[in-house]
Amino acid sequence: MQAVKMYTTAVCPYCVQAKRILLSKGVDHIEEIRVDSQPQERVKMMEMTGRRTVPQIFIGQTHVGGCDDLMALDSQGGLLALLNGD
Secondary structure (H helix, E strand, O other): OOOEEEEEOOOOHHHHHHHHHHHHOOOOOEEEEEOOOOHHHHHHHHHHHOOOOOOEEEEOOEEEEOHHHHHHHHHOOOHHHHHOOO
8 A cells, every 4th residue: 555644733624534534445554744833844745735725645656635635536436546556
């Protein structure tokens, strides 16, 4: 399974929802980067994604986007394939 990295904050319901979706798909580890406690990481996230909102989710080297993007990918049947590196 591909590595999953997620930029989050402490009080983000969309981050919680995205984590639930990923865990339900068999992801056993999510590397969380807290941009509220590490402001330099928010700058890095914004440079990589062009977005300032959280969550910002990466599966392997692919930037999935936020929670809505993750849900859309899942509803189109692409999430498991991306997680499995297919």
